[in-house]
Amino acid sequence: MKAAVVCKKGESPKYTEFPEPIVSNENGVLVSVKAVAITNLDKGIASGKHYSSEKENQNGFVVGSDGIGVLENGTRVYARGISGTIADKALVEKSRMVVLPDGIDDATAAAMPNAIAGSVMALRFRAGIKPGETVLINGATGFTGQLAVQIAKYYGAKKIIVTGRNEKTLENLVELGADEIISLKQSDEVIFSQLKESHQNTPIDIVIDYLWGSSAELILSVLKGNGNFTPKTRFVNIGSMSGDTIQLSAQILRSVDLQLSGSGLGSWTKDEVKLLFSEILPEMFLLASKNILKINIETVKISDIEKMWNAEVPDGKRLVVVI
Numbered sequence: 001m002k003a004a005v006v007c008k009k010g011e012s013p014k015y016t017e018f019p020e021p022i023v024s025n026e027n028g029v030l031v032s033v034k035a036v037a038i039t040n041l042d043k044g045i046a047s048g049k050h051y052s053s054e055k056e057n058q059n060g061f062v063v064g065s066d067g068i069g070v071l072e073n074g075t076r077v078y079a080r081g082i083s084g085t086i087a088d089k090a091l092v093e094k095s096r097m098v099v100l101p102d103g104i105d106d107a108t109a110a111a112m113p114n115a116i117a118g119s120v121m122a123l124r125f126r127a128g129i130k131p132g133e134t135v136l137i138n139g140a141t142g143f144t145g146q147l148a149v150q151i152a153k154y155y156g157a158k159k160i161i162v163t164g165r166n167e168k169t170l171e172n173l174v175e176l177g178a179d180e181i182i183s184l185k186q187s188d189e190v191i192f193s194q195l196k197e198s199h200q201n202t203p204i205d206i207v208i209d210y211l212w213g214s215s216a217e218l219i220l221s222v223l224k225g226n227g228n229f230t231p232k233t234r235f236v237n238i239g240s241m242s243g244d245t246i247q248l249s250a251q252i253l254r255s256v257d258l259q260l261s262g263s264g265l266g267s268w269t270k271d272e273v274k275l276l277f278s279e280i281l282p283e284m285f286l287l288a289s290k291n292i293l294k295i296n297i298e299t300v301k302i303s304d305i306e307k308m309w310n311a312e313v314p315d316g317k318r319l320v321v322v323i
Contacts, residue, residue: 003087004305004321006046007060012309013046013086015302018062021083021091028082028091031069035110035299036086038309038319040239041065041265062087064321066113068106076100078109078281086302086321096273098281103289111143111297111318116284117276119148119208122236122263123155124280125272127206131156134202136195137178138219139210139241141169143296143318146176148208150293151284153177159202163191163215169315176294184215191215195222203231213242220248225255232257238264 001020004013023030046063062084069090070076077099079092100109123129135157137148141164152160153176162178164170170181182194198204199222209216216237223233235258252258261267268276287293298317300308305321313319 001088002302003062003084004064004302005060005084006063010047012306013063015305018060018087020089023091027094029071029094029097031071031077031079031090031092033067033069033085033087033090033323034076035106035323036064036067036321037110037114038321039065039114041114043309062090064090066110067092068100068110076106078113078285086305086323088323096277098277098285101282101286101289104285107297107299107320107322108288108295109285110320111295112147112284112288112293113281115144115147115318116151116281118144118210118238118263119151120280120284121268121272121276122208122238123148123152123206125268126236126261126263127208127234129155129157129206132158133205134159134161135206135208136161136163136204136219137208137210138163138215139239140164140173140178141166141316142210142241143316144238145210146173146296146316147293149173149176149178152206152208154287154292161195161198161204163211166315172315188214188218192218192222195219199223204233205231207233207235209235209237210239211242212237212240212244212246214246215242217246217248220246220252220258223256223258224249224252227255230256232259234259234261237262 003018005016005018006013064085066080067085077097080096081090081092083091135152139145140162159179161180162173163182163184165184167183296317297320299320299322302321302323
């Protein structure tokens with residue numbers, strides 16, 4: 001079969017021949033793949049830089065961790081891959097498979113699951129979002145951040161504050177449900193002042209953080225208390241686009257009712273992952289099929305995978321490989 005194969009970690013995948021996967025146990029099923037999103041997770045695994053990366057495979061490996069495929073009986077499904085998914089055929093997990101509703105195309109469906117896991121799992125399970133709360137999304141101009149804005153609004157957020165460097169995309173987030181935008185292109189002093197004023201007007205209940213680094217430090221310093229009672233803030237980190245480490249003052253931890261946690265592979269419980277496949281993904285696919293969720297994608301043919309692997313995708317779109 002044809003597939004996108006990384007022959008050596010750190011190299012871009014090549015469109016070449018690769019052995020078709022074989023079903024070896026009852027939890028696996030073979031699908032004909034139709035569409036797969038290229039995510040930062042997949043790039044991290046391919047390069048060997050992500051914490052979930054496998055050991056070096058001397059024979060190379062097919063990239064892609066999930067995708068949209070068709071079962072032998074014609075049913076369209078989203079599924080997690082046992083084998084790499086950017087290929088003609090993939091071995092996927094029966095227990096992590098979702099039947100797609102009518103009204104959603106393959107490429108749109110392929111773009112959603114990674115971003116849903118990167119937003120809903122944090123909002124629902126780590127932050128425990130409730131209707132009427134104020135949510136700050138740090139780094140909202142990316143694809144997952146844009147979806148997080150819409151889902152926070154769907155879950156009943158009273159006020160949504162967004163930050164980011166792409167000022168055009170920030171403005172567009174107002175149409176998706178954002179109430180207040182703060183550009184990270186400004187000086188730290190200005191950003192701090194704007195965040196502080198917003199927090200004083202409507203205390204921030206939840207921070208969904210895709211950046212970490214200096215902007216996370218600023219937000220945490222804004223939350224610092226002065227010895228009086230403080231509202232509880234749940235700060236959930238999901239990404240580290242601005243750096244993997246921060247400086248955190250112990251005074252911040254002692255002066256505010258702060259819940260600091262992360263949301264990602266390995267942090268979720270088995271029951272939470274079951275709910276992702278049994279309830280959350282089906283609901284979100286249905287919302288997209290009704291155009292309640294706006295999904296911004298760009299498609300590429302699998303034969304162009306090598307030149308498009310590291311391409312810049314504008315305006316927070318998700319790049320989807322069509323097979």
